[in-house]
Amino acid sequence: xxxILIVEQSYLVxxxxxxxxxxxxxxxxxxxxxSHLGVEEVLEHFMPDILIINTSLASLIADEKLKGLLSDxxxxxxxxxxxxxxxxxxxxxxVFDSKISITRxxxxxxxxxxxxxxxxxxxxxxxxxxxxxxxVALGRTNKEIATLLHISTHTVISHRxxxxxxxxxxxxxxxxxxxxxxxxxxxxxxS
Amino acid sequence: MRIHxxxxxxxxxxxxxxxxxxxxxxxxPFGFKDKSIETVCxxxxxxxxxxxxxxxxxxxxxxxxxxxxxxxxxxxxxxxLHNTHQCYINYQIxxxxxxxxxxxxxxxxxxxxAALMIRFFxxxxxxxxxxxxxxxxxxxxxxLDLEKAINGEMTSEQFRDKYSEYSIDKxxxxxxxxxxxxxxMQSILLKYMSPPSDNCHFTNLLLEFYxxxxxxxxxxxxxxxxxxxxxxxxxAELKKRPSFF
Numbered sequence: 216x217x218x219i220l221i222v223e224q225s226y227l228v229x230x231x232x233x234x235x236x237x238x239x240x241x242x243x244x245x246x247x248x249x250s251h252l253g254v255e256e257v258l259e260h261f262m263p264d265i266l267i268i269n270t271s272l273a274s275l276i277a278d279e280k281l282k283g284l285l286s287d288x289x290x291x292x293x294x295x296x297x298x299x300x301x302x303x304x305x306x307x308x309x310v311f312d313s314k315i316s317i318t319r320x321x322x323x324x325x326x327x328x329x330x331x332x333x334x335x336x337x338x339x340x341x342x343x344x345x346x347x348x349x350x351v352a353l354g355r356t357n358k359e360i361a362t363l364l365h366i367s368t369h370t371v372i373s374h375r376x377x378x379x380x381x382x383x384x385x386x387x388x389x390x391x392x393x394x395x396x397x398x399x400x401x402x403x404x405x406s
Numbered sequence: 407m408r409i410h411x412x413x414x415x416x417x418x419x420x421x422x423x424x425x426x427x428x429x430x431x432x433x434x435p436f437g438f439k440d441k442s443i444e445t446v447c448x449x450x451x452x453x454x455x456x457x458x459x460x461x462x463x464x465x466x467x468x469x470x471x472x473x474x475x476x477x478x479x480x481x482x483x484x485x486x487l488h489n490t491h492q493c494y495i496n497y498q499i500x501x502x503x504x505x506x507x508x509x510x511x512x513x514x515x516x517x518x519x520a521a522l523m524i525r526f527f528x529x530x531x532x533x534x535x536x537x538x539x540x541x542x543x544x545x546x547x548x549x550l551d552l553e554k555a556i557n558g559e560m561t562s563e564q565f566r567d568k569y570s571e572y573s574i575d576k577x578x579x580x581x582x583x584x585x586x587x588x589x590x591m592q593s594i595l596l597k598y599m600s601p602p603s604d605n606c607h608f609t610n611l612l613l614e615f616y617x618x619x620x621x622x623x624x625x626x627x628x629x630x631x632x633x634x635x636x637x638x639x640x641x642a643e644l645k646k647r648p649s650f651f
Binding site for chain 2: 226229230233245247248249250252253256257260382383384385386388389391392393395396397402
């Protein structure tokens with residue numbers, strides 16, 4: 216499911232954006248900020264797929280900082296306080312745009328983010344993912360797992376992301392509980 | 407419904423029971439009779455705007471009064487956060503702990519699974535307590551002293567000597583995510599445990615987790631979007647003062 220962070224100072228505009236977003240069943244979670252204060256902390260723990268931010272607030276945060284905090288697959292859409300010319304960039308909309316026009320602009324982003332997160336494959340773990348999970352549950356670090364299985368750390372991280380998405384479990388101790396319940400490792404293995 | 411100072415406090419609570427959390431955390435005593443919000447707040451020495459902003463936020467989640475809350479004296483928020491901690495430590499966490507321990511007596515749940523959940527939760531309590539202790543012992547006193555330094559109740563030199571090694575960034579370095587494990591517990595109970603016959607107990611446990619997770623999320627919003635920006639503002643202001651160096 217898609218997660219969106221809105222950073223917009225106007226109450227009316229925020230309400231309007233939320234109203235438009237509620238048309239999309241793919242959206243699971245919307246977080247809202249009324250200023251740039253605290254954006255970094257929220258980005259870090261919320262990890263939105265799409266950031267919708269007013270340009271005047273975006274200009275208060277350094278570009279590199281923003282990029283560093285967003286994951287590779289997340290997208291940024293800018294809200295502009297003035298009217299936009301007819302063929303403006305796809306990742307911008309104006310507060311004067313119609314509902315239909317804003318919905319059209321947002322749709323590809325939301326569908327796109329939904330697809331990345333929910334491929335049509337089953338939610339079952341693959342044998343490879345089970346192997347990775349087993350090692351995580353045994354307390355091994357990404358680096359150790361990479362060496363052990365002769366793969367790159369990057370691959371381990373990408374497997375771990377998929378595991379977390381499929382199972383809805385983020386923490387190592389949570390994954391350990393899952394691994395034991397499902398017989399991937401034994402209780403004695405972790406003590 | 408529009409929440410305003412002249413409405414009756416009891417009506418407000420009837421209208422939205424979640425606001426009880428705000429009342430508890432500001433330590434406003436019950437027994438409202440027909441008193442207005444304004445009167446109840448005055449009698450408890452609580453700033454009525456501060457109360458209204460929190461109550462309105464509880465009532466309309468999409469409208470967080472960030473700037474207004476930042477503009478208040480930080481010790482109001484620190485007291486609120488401190489009282490929230492007390493509520494977790496003395497009430498919510500022990501209650502969930504007890505409920506989890508009862509899993510052991512549920513025959514359809516394998517002993518090992520129950521033991522595992524208890525272990526997972528005990529580990530969480532430890533982490534939770536450490537997190538709260540750190541805030542109570544280090545961060546909150548720092549914020550309160552910083553406020554005193556800004557107001558001139560403590561000299562810049564005294565402040566600098568006391569906190570030469572500390573700034574709010576230090577706190578953020580090891581600020582762990584307390585909601586994460588709660589949501590993990592929820593997933594495990596809901597999706598991966600064998601279905602128990604004592605549905606009532608199990609459902610209740612899930613509801614407790616849901617409530618705590620939601621509450622922790624509010625707590626994080628107040629810390630990340632009000633307390634930290636406010637502290638950063640004060641740190642910057644103090645540094646600008648010539649006497650600081």
